Amino acid sequence: xxxxxxxxxxxxxxxxxxxxxxxxxxxxxxxxxxxxxxxxxxxxxxxxxxxxxxxxxxxxxxxxxxxxxxxxxxxxxxxxxxxxxxxxxxxxxxxxxxxxxxxxxxxxxxxxxxxxxxxxxxxxxxxxxxxxxxxxxxxxxxxxxxxxxxxxxxxxxxxxxxxxxxxxxxxxxxxxxxxxxxxxxxxxxxxxxxxxxxxxxxxxxxxxxxxxxxxxxxxxxxxxxxxxxxxxxxxxxxxxxxxxxxxxxxxxxxxxxxxxxxxxxxxxxxxxxxxxxxxxxxxxxxxxxxxxxxxxxxxxxxxxxxxxxxxxxxxxxxxxxxxxxxxxxxxxxxxxxxxxxxxxxxxxxxxxxxxxxxxxxxxxxxxxxxxxxxxxxxxxxxxxxxxxxxxxxxxxxxxxxxxxxxxx
Numbered sequence: 001x002x003x004x005x006x007x008x009x010x011x012x013x014x015x016x017x018x019x020x021x022x023x024x025x026x027x028x029x030x031x032x033x034x035x036x037x038x039x040x041x042x043x044x045x046x047x048x049x050x051x052x053x054x055x056x057x058x059x060x061x062x063x064x065x066x067x068x069x070x071x072x073x074x075x076x077x078x079x080x081x082x083x084x085x086x087x088x089x090x091x092x093x094x095x096x097x098x099x100x101x102x103x104x105x106x107x108x109x110x111x112x113x114x115x116x117x118x119x120x121x122x123x124x125x126x127x128x129x130x131x132x133x134x135x136x137x138x139x140x141x142x143x144x145x146x147x148x149x150x151x152x153x154x155x156x157x158x159x160x161x162x163x164x165x166x167x168x169x170x171x172x173x174x175x176x177x178x179x180x181x182x183x184x185x186x187x188x189x190x191x192x193x194x195x196x197x198x199x200x201x202x203x204x205x206x207x208x209x210x211x212x213x214x215x216x217x218x219x220x221x222x223x224x225x226x227x228x229x230x231x232x233x234x235x236x237x238x239x240x241x242x243x244x245x246x247x248x249x250x251x252x253x254x255x256x257x258x259x260x261x262x263x264x265x266x267x268x269x270x271x272x273x274x275x276x277x278x279x280x281x282x283x284x285x286x287x288x289x290x291x292x293x294x295x296x297x298x299x300x301x302x303x304x305x306x307x308x309x310x311x312x313x314x315x316x317x318x319x320x321x322x323x324x325x326x327x328x329x330x331x332x333x334x335x336x337x338x339x340x341x342x343x344x345x346x347x348x349x350x351x352x353x354x355x356x357x358x359x360x361x362x363x364x365x366x367x368x369x370x371x372x373x374x375x376x377x378x379x380x381x382x383x384x385x386x387x388x389x390x391x392x393x394x395x396x397x398x399x400x401x402x403x404x405x406x407x408x
Contacts, residue, residue, distance in 0.1 A: 029229035030061055033281065035288055039267075039295045045274050046266060047071070048288065050236065050281030053152030054145065054228035056094045062278060063157040066165060072272025074162035075170045075265070077279045078151040082108035082174065086156050095153045095225060099145060106150055109174060113181050125185045128192075132250070135192050139199060139246065141216075146224030148280065149175045158278050170270055172262060175280055180253060189249045199246045208245075211238065236282045259286025267294060318342065324395065 037046040047069065049062055066074060085105055092098050098105075113122055142148075151174070162169050173179075184190065202208045215238070219227045244251040262283055266275065267290075279287065292298045322342045330337050 029055070029058060032230065032232040033058060033284075034061075034065075035284060037288060037291045037295075038297055039291075040297065041295065043273060046291065047274075047276045048284055048291075049154075049276065049278045050284035051152075051154045051278050052146070052148040052228040052231050052281050053150060053154060054095055054147065054224040056096070056153060056225060057229060059095065059152070059154035059157045062154050062276075063161045066158060066161040066167070066276055069274055069276065070165045071162075071167050071274040071276045073168040073170055073270045073275050074158055075172055075270060075275060075277040075279075076151070076155050076158055077172045077174070077262070077283075078155050079108055079173050079177075080171050081110060082151055082155075083159055083171070086151075087159075089156075092153065092156075096145065098153045098156070099147075102144075102147065102150065108150075109176070111176070111181055112178060113185055122185075128190050129181070129184065131192050132190050132195070132247075135195060136247065143219060143224055146219060146227060148228075155278055158276070162276075167276075168270075168272070170265070172265060172279070176254065180258070183253045183257070184250065187249050187253060195246050198248075202242070202245050208242070212242070231281060233285055237285065240282050255282065256286070259283050260290065263287045263290035263294075267291065321395075328396070 033050045035048045035050075037048055039045070047065060049065075051058065051062075082105060085108060086101075089098065089101055092101075113125065159169055203212070215235070218230075222230070240251070240255055243255065262277075262279055263286070266277055266287065277287075319342050323340075326337050326340065
């Protein structure tokens with residue numbers, strides 16, 4: 001213990017102070033992926049389901065939900081060509097079984113730009129598009145059991161149950177439609193070298209690097225199905241923001257514009273009082289925001305009160321005890337405190353600008369200004385009379401047993 005520097009730090013308190021609020025919660029997957037929206041003026045209700053198309057549990061939930069609410073219409077983000085392939089796949093009871101038909105279902109992506117038109121400009125676009133698509137696939141590098149861009153069992157169950165309850169089925173198109181391709185062709189800033197440079201800059205930032213590593217490792221350890229069940233709005237927002245940092249111009253088309261198009265379809269073009277919509281999960285937050293604004297059903301959130309959310313008595317008590325323990329331990333270990341701060345921000349400031357805090361001329365541990373009196377010298381009783389005598393004696397006794405090894 002001799003010469004040990006004492007570090008006692010209390011991190012800055014934040015409104016979202018626990019990692020549990022940011023981590024995906026597999027124990028509540030239904031809440032992660034289902035939002036119920038109201039339209040009081042027109043007496044309509046929208047069950048908005050976000051899907052990553054990888055979970056059997058969520059597929060069964062969606063099927064049961066449609067069976068229970070018996071909606072007037074079911075909106076699915078796929079096309080009729082995908083359904084014409086999927087409806088002939090029988091005796092499939094899990095997403096893992098449906099994954100065997102992945103290559104067949106992927107054929108629903110039958111892309112074309114300007115039907116029947118073949119020219120040099122379209123050829124250049126296809127070259128640039130497939131280079132960009134290959135780069136995006138390389139960056140995401142998901143496992144084979146997690147494919148959020150191709151509809152899966154959840155969409156299949158939704159369509160089958162909609163037919164059983166005589167609901168109108170509305171097809172909204174796949175993640176990238178021919179209209180999206182035309183917009184991407186018009187948006188000429190699709191440079192794989194520029195996006196590679198933006199990705200490199202992003203990964204040089206330690207926070208993004210750690211979060212991507214955590215994202216990839218969680219997916220690798222849990223597997224696609226379990227990961228899909230914990231894929232909540234925070235993870236969806238992370239994917240959207242990461243896509244924006246690497247491909248900002250394409251994100252505007254494939255995320256932002258698509259959010260608005262899906263909302264306009266759900267709000268203006270689908271008749272009926274009750275609607276169930278199964279969309280790609282990264283679109284749910286945008287659709288919800290548009291819906292709440294259009295129907296005047298915004299949720300009034302209380303502003304963050306940085307003082308009201310803090311337990312001031314506990315805060316001051318921690319500071320008080322921290323001051324005592326710092327001085328007491330420094331005396332026993334015969335070492336200079338690293339800092340007198342209790343908050344990590346000021347602690348780092350002291351470390352990087354130590355000349356503001358440390359003694360300019362340190363001669364010995366007998367310097368009376370080093371410890372500003374310690375419990376051994378009786379100074380603690382004068383500087384900290386707020387604590388009861390029995391509390392002071394108990395703290396001193398415990399710390400003497402832990403650190404006192406003959407240093408008096």
